[in-house]
Amino acid sequence: MAKVKVTLEVGNDGVAVITIFNPPVNALAIPIIAGLKEKFDEVARRNDVTAIVLTGNGGRFSGGFDINVFEKVHKSGDVKLMPDVSVEFLVNRLEDSKKPVVAAVEGLALGGGLELALGCHARIAAPRTQLGLPELTLGVIPGFGGTQRLPRLVGLHKAVEMMLLSKSIMSEEGKKLGLIDAIVPSQELLKVSRLWALDIAERRKPWLRSLHRTDKLGSLSEAREILKVARQQARKTAPNMPQHQACLDVIEDGIVHGGYSGVLKEAKVFKELVLSDTSKGLVHVFFAQRATSKVPNVTDVGLKPRHVKKVAVIGGGLMGSGIATALLLSNIYVVLKEVNSEYLQKGIKTIEANVKGLVTKGKLTQDKAQRALSLLKGSLDYSDFKDADMVIEAVIENVPLKQKIFGELEKVCPSHCILATNTSTIDLNVVGEKTSSHDRIVGAHFFSPAHVMPLLEIVRTEKTSAQVILDLLTVGKIIKKVPVVVGVDVFRIDRVISNFGLPMGPFQLQDLAGYGVAVAVGKEFATAFPDRTFTSPLVEILIKHGRNGKNNGKGYYIYEKGSKPKPDLSVLPIIEESRRVTNIMPGGKPLSVTDQEILEMILFPVVNEACRILDEGIVVRASDLDIASVLGMSFPSYRGGIVFWADLVGPKHIYDSLKKWSGVYGNFYKPSRFLEERAMKGVPLSAPASSSPSSRSRM
Ligand SMILES: C[C@H](O)CC(=O)SCCNC(=O)CCNC(=O)[C@H](O)C(C)(C)COP(=O)(O)OP(=O)(O)OC[C@H]1O[C@@H](n2cnc3c(N)ncnc32)[C@H](O)[C@@H]1OP(=O)(O)O
Numbered sequence: 184m185a186k187v188k189v190t191l192e193v194g195n196d197g198v199a200v201i202t203i204f205n206p207p208v209n210a211l212a213i214p215i216i217a218g219l220k221e222k223f224d225e226v227a228r229r230n231d232v233t234a235i236v237l238t239g240n241g242g243r244f245s246g247g248f249d250i251n252v253f254e255k256v257h258k259s260g261d262v263k264l265m266p267d268v269s270v271e272f273l274v275n276r277l278e279d280s281k282k283p284v285v286a287a288v289e290g291l292a293l294g295g296g297l298e299l300a301l302g303c304h305a306r307i308a309a310p311r312t313q314l315g316l317p318e319l320t321l322g323v324i325p326g327f328g329g330t331q332r333l334p335r336l337v338g339l340h341k342a343v344e345m346m347l348l349s350k351s352i353m354s355e356e357g358k359k360l361g362l363i364d365a366i367v368p369s370q371e372l373l374k375v376s377r378l379w380a381l382d383i384a385e386r387r388k389p390w391l392r393s394l395h396r397t398d399k400l401g402s403l404s405e406a407r408e409i410l411k412v413a414r415q416q417a418r419k420t421a422p423n424m425p426q427h428q429a430c431l432d433v434i435e436d437g438i439v440h441g442g443y444s445g446v447l448k449e450a451k452v453f454k455e456l457v458l459s460d461t462s463k464g465l466v467h468v469f470f471a472q473r474a475t476s477k478v479p480n481v482t483d484v485g486l487k488p489r490h491v492k493k494v495a496v497i498g499g500g501l502m503g504s505g506i507a508t509a510l511l512l513s514n515i516y517v518v519l520k521e522v523n524s525e526y527l528q529k530g531i532k533t534i535e536a537n538v539k540g541l542v543t544k545g546k547l548t549q550d551k552a553q554r555a556l557s558l559l560k561g562s563l564d565y566s567d568f569k570d571a572d573m574v575i576e577a578v579i580e581n582v583p584l585k586q587k588i589f590g591e592l593e594k595v596c597p598s599h600c601i602l603a604t605n606t607s608t609i610d611l612n613v614v615g616e617k618t619s620s621h622d623r624i625v626g627a628h629f630f631s632p633a634h635v636m637p638l639l640e641i642v643r644t645e646k647t648s649a650q651v652i653l654d655l656l657t658v659g660k661i662i663k664k665v666p667v668v669v670g671v672d673v674f675r676i677d678r679v680i681s682n683f684g685l686p687m688g689p690f691q692l693q694d695l696a697g698y699g700v701a702v703a704v705g706k707e708f709a710t711a712f713p714d715r716t717f718t719s720p721l722v723e724i725l726i727k728h729g730r731n732g733k734n735n736g737k738g739y740y741i742y743e744k745g746s747k748p749k750p751d752l753s754v755l756p757i758i759e760e761s762r763r764v765t766n767i768m769p770g771g772k773p774l775s776v777t778d779q780e781i782l783e784m785i786l787f788p789v790v791n792e793a794c795r796i797l798d799e800g801i802v803v804r805a806s807d808l809d810i811a812s813v814l815g816m817s818f819p820s821y822r823g824g825i826v827f828w829a830d831l832v833g834p835k836h837i838y839d840s841l842k843k844w845s846g847v848y849g850n851f852y853k854p855s856r857f858l859e860e861r862a863m864k865g866v867p868l869s870a871p872a873s874s875s876p877s878s879r880s881r882m
Contacts, residue, residue, distance in 0.1 A: 189218030191225060197233035198377040199226045208246030209239040211295045215249075216266050223276040234380035235280070236373065237303060238287040239296075244312070247294025250321065253457060253466045262454050268295070269327050269450050273302040274443070278392050283383035287376035288312050289369055293351065298327035301336065301393050304383055306362065307376045308354035309369040314362065315351025321469060322462030322821060324430040326453035331437040331445040332393040336362045339399075339406055339434070343413045346430055361399070394442035406438045423684055424821050426456050460831060464823030468813055471806030471824060476656065478803055481649045488653050489599070492516060495562075495571040497588060499530015501697070502605055503577035505633030508537040511555040512547070512634065518560050518567040527561045534559060537634050565595040573601040573654075575627050580703045582609055589624070590617045601651050603627035609707065611644045621646035625655055630815045631696060638815035673739050673758060674750040679781045684819030689785065691748060694738035698722045698731055717851035721761040728757055784844065787837050790829040791855050794868060797826070798857035805869035830867045838862035 186206060193199045201222045203209045211219075226232045239245050248268075256264050277284055277299070286292075286300035289309035297314055300306050308314075316325045316333060324330055325346065334342035337360040344350060357363035367375045382388040400406060410431050417427035429452050437445020456462055476482065493516040496507045507517045511534070519534070521527035538555055541547040547555075560567060568574065574596060576588055585604060592602050602624045604614050615624040626642025641655050677688025693701055701722045708716045725731075725738070732738035733748075740748035776784070793808050802808050809824020822828045829837060838854050839862075845852035854862075861868055 187212060187214055189215055189222050191222045193226075193229070193232055194377070196377060196381065197231060198236055198380055199229075199232045199234075200236045200238060200373065200377070201226070202238050202240050203245055204240045206241060207243075208291070209241070209243055209296070210246050210249040210251075211268075211299075212249040213252065213266060216268055216272065220272055220276060223272070223280065226282065227276070227280060232282060234282055234377075234384040235284040236287050236376045236380055237284055237299065238373065238376070239289070241290075242369070243290035244286070244288040244292040245296025245299065246291060247296045247298075247317075248326070250466060250469060253321065253323075253462065254470065256457055257463045257466060260458065262457055265326075265454060265457065267450075269446055273298070273328050274394070274446065277302045278304075278394060283380050283390055285376045285380040285383070287372045288314075288354070288363075289372055294318050294325065294329075295327045298325060298329040298332070301332035301362075302328060304390055304392065305364045305379055305388070306357075307365050307367060307372060307379055308357065308363045309372050310354060310366055312354035312357075313351050314354060314357050315349065316346050317349040317351065319346060319424075319426050319430060320349045320465060322424070322426055322459055322465040323456045324426055324433060324449065324453055326449060328394065328446050328449065330430060330433045330449050331442045333362075334434060334438075335393050335396040335399055335442065336360070337399065339401060339409050339438070343409060343431070343434065346434075347413060347417060347427055394446065400438060403438065406435070410435050422682075423819065424461055425459060426461065429456060461821045463831075464819075464821045464827060467806070467823040467827050468809060468820045471809045471827075472813075474804065474806055474810075478652065478656065481652050481656070484649060486650055486653050488656075489572070489650070491572040491601075491654060493518070493571050493573075495520060495568050495574045495596075496577060497574065498577040498579075499526055499533065500577065500579075501533070501631060502629060502633060503575075504530045504533035505537065505631060505635075506575055506577055506605065506629050507559065508534050508555075508634035509629070511538070511558050512541075512551075514554070514558065516558045516560075518562050518571065520562045520565070520568075522563070524563065527563060531559065531561050537632070541634075565591065568592070568595045568600075569597065571596055571600050573603060575603045575605055577605040580606060580609060580707060582613060585609065585614045586617050589615055589620075593618045593620045601625060601654055603655065605629055607704065611642060611647075615644075622648040623651050625651050627655055636815065636817075638811060640811065640815065673754070675778075676781055676785065677739075679778045680785060682778075683782055683786075684822060686817045690739040693722070694732035694740055694742075694748070696732070697734050698726055698738075702726075715850050715853065717849070719761060720764050721758065724757055724761050724764075725754070730754070730757075783837075783840055786825075787841055788852060789825060790837055790868075791841055791852075791858055793825050793829070794855045794857040794861070797868065797872070798855065800872070804871070826869050830869055834858060834862040834868055835865070 186204065188204045190202045190204065191199055203215055205212055205215050226235050252264060256262055284303045286303040286306045288300050288306060289312055291313040292300050293313065293315050294317060297316055316329045318325045330346065333345065341360060345352065354363050354366055358366050365375065379388060383390050414428060414431055417431070421427045433445060433449045433452050436448045494510050495518040496503050497520045499519050499521045503519065507519050510517050519527065519530050521530055535556060538547065538552045542549060542552045574592055576585065578584060578588065585606065589602060596602065600623070602620055604611065604626055605628055606614065606626060607628055611624055611626055615621050621644065624644070625647045626640065628640035628642060630636035630638050641652060643652050673690045677690050680688035705718070709718055730737045733742050736742040737751065739751060739754050741751045742748050796802055796808060797805055805826045806824070809827050812818035812825035813820045818825055838858050841852045841854040
């Protein structure tokens with residue numbers, strides 16, 4: 184029997200149940216939409232059908248329109264691949280049907296799935312059903328009438344919030360808002376929905392067509408005020424994303440000219456947005472993110488992940504305490520080990536502050552915070568390591584120290600225990616050199632602040648076992664820190680980078696991370712890659728001048744409690760001093776460059792580094808680097824990730840630019856072999872390599 188289908192069953196009560204089958208989320212694929220049209224035509228014709236119930240198989244109503252179709256549209260540029268659902272199906276066949284239709288929703292109704300339910304004449308839901316219109320996260324707007332019907336059911340304010348923030352609600356809240364008519368236990372969902380549909384047919388319950396309602400919309404002036412505020416907010420929070428303003432325009436059209444006019448406008452704008460680069464980037468990220476959890480020879484060989492209940496974290500500094508916080512928040516027991524009680528207390532205090540910070544921001548309840556902290560134990564020795572499932576070492580980047588620790592770990596930890604290091608620079612084979620536990624040594628590289636940043640980079644060696652990787656599996660690889668570009672005001676560089684969509688520029692980031700990290704990492708790079716590291720004395724000169732970034736409130740910026748970082752102009756003479764030492768400005772004069780050039784000079788070397796990673800087979804696939812850059816660097820997801828963006832910009836242009844700059848500024852900009860090859864052959868950077876990946880790979 185086909186897995187993707189729409190079925191129809193007519194009961195003796197005269198109710199037809201139409202069910203969507205498309206595991207795992209009942210996405211509205213093209214055959215499903217065709218099936219729905221066909222079944223609704225059939226029930227309209229049949230005399231034995233009085234009323235209709237629409238539902239999804241397997242406890243999930245529908246996860247929305249099939250996003251694979253967006254991908255096909257992006258590849259072909261042919262927007263005609265999008266079926267006409269909004270008017271031809273939802274308005275004509277469903278909402279204007281002469282027989283009432285009740286949606287029986289369970290599990291989730293998202294995007295087009297919720298829009299189907301909105302077109303029905305009533306909605307009955309199981310408890311804790313997720314309801315939302317997340318289309319904006321894919322660079323489009325709801326396209327099956329959601330921009331019109333949702334405001335008419337829940338009011339404009341709530342609808343705008345749900346759409347613009349892509350925030351879903353649970354059916355319990357939906358019931359209070361009027362989106363859901365009744366909540367019933369899952370086992371009674373179909374029974375109650377059938378009765379409800381019959382009640383509507385016999386006029387015992389109201390027959391409501393959402394698009395025709397106006398009672399929740401408020402006055403025109405109230406609506407305009409809500410939309411005005413939303414526009415202002417969107418300009419701030421999503422300045423580079425056209426779908427936010429477009430969504431508000433479409434909602435407004437429906438309020439001013441009526442729901443049907445709004446539906447037509449929605450369909451038109453939807454089709455324009457599907458073809459935008461923003462949508463291309465976001466859809467790419469959607470699939471790339473899901474692809475990261477599929478690792479050849481790890482996730483496809485029948486292994487089962489083991490349960491990690493207790494983790495020992497070594498080092499209570501910024502990284503260690505952040506990692507410990509992240510683990511505690513996921514209900515994992517943590518032993519935090521430090522070398523003396525002063526450092527240990529400091530680490531514990533940082534963890535407490537991290538957790539409290541989340542409570543203050545409303546992201547965590549007091550109860551959960553207490554539960555998390557109750558799972559923490561501090562320690563000055565290894566006695567608590569004997570039943571640890573995993574150790575994460577997060578001490579300073581020092582090879583002999585790490586080697587000593589791993590030698591000790593091998594003796595004190597149980598044999599199943601995963602031995603992970605948070606190193607971002609040191610070769611894992613070197614870390615584990617003095618042990619015979621190479622199969623369980625792995626990199627677990629978190630990004631600061633570790634309890635906030637979503638990426639976990641897993642670094643494996645050729646000896647790391649598939650089981651250990653599976654146990655730790657998440658996502659990719661981050662590119663090394665962006666270096667200093669001489670000749671341009673550092674604050675302008677930061678502005679250009681944050682306007683591009685990254686949360687902050689390289690200088691502010693350096694302030695935040697602390698200069699100790701910059702110096703340590705810089706040294707490691709200089710040793711590992713002497714031919715392509717640009718050594719700048721800037722950070723050391725800053726430290727000499729008593730600056731240490733956010734740590735001591737003074738870096739490139741001044742940090743004061745309660746206010747935003749302010750550019751500190753007194754840093755400029757220090758930068759001048761560094762420039763004099765490096766002396767690489769052409770003719771010794773400051774550069775005159777456009778913002779676009781600044782952007783390219785900062786990001787093209789990152790692309791170049793990404794090319795080396797692809798060339799060396801360090802990632803399983805190019806899209807893993809996209810996800811790593813989105814989750815680890817906060818590279819804007821609407822630009823699709825670093826490699827996706829580079830392919831849009833064009834490998835040839837990137838290659839030409841780097842080549843030109845390497846002539847002026849040296850090897851730091853020298854294009855990699857991989858980039859050169861792809862640029863010359865006109866092959867996208869993301870195209871799979873013909874050769875097999877090397878044994879050492881980061882996922
Ligand atoms: C015209 C309309 O207005 C336009 C639209 O409807 S656009 C679509 C709107 N819907 C969405 O954005 C929802 C997207 N999906 C999700 O958020 C999540 O997948 C979910 C909450 C539904 C389920 O999450 P979860 O259980 O963690 O499973 P998850 O791994 O994400 O997805 C399971 C599989 O379903 C696929 N999938 C999920 N939603 C899909 C969709 N709408 N279309 C196609 N495939 C989808 C995923 O790609 C994944 O496939 P894989 O196993 O091959 O990797």
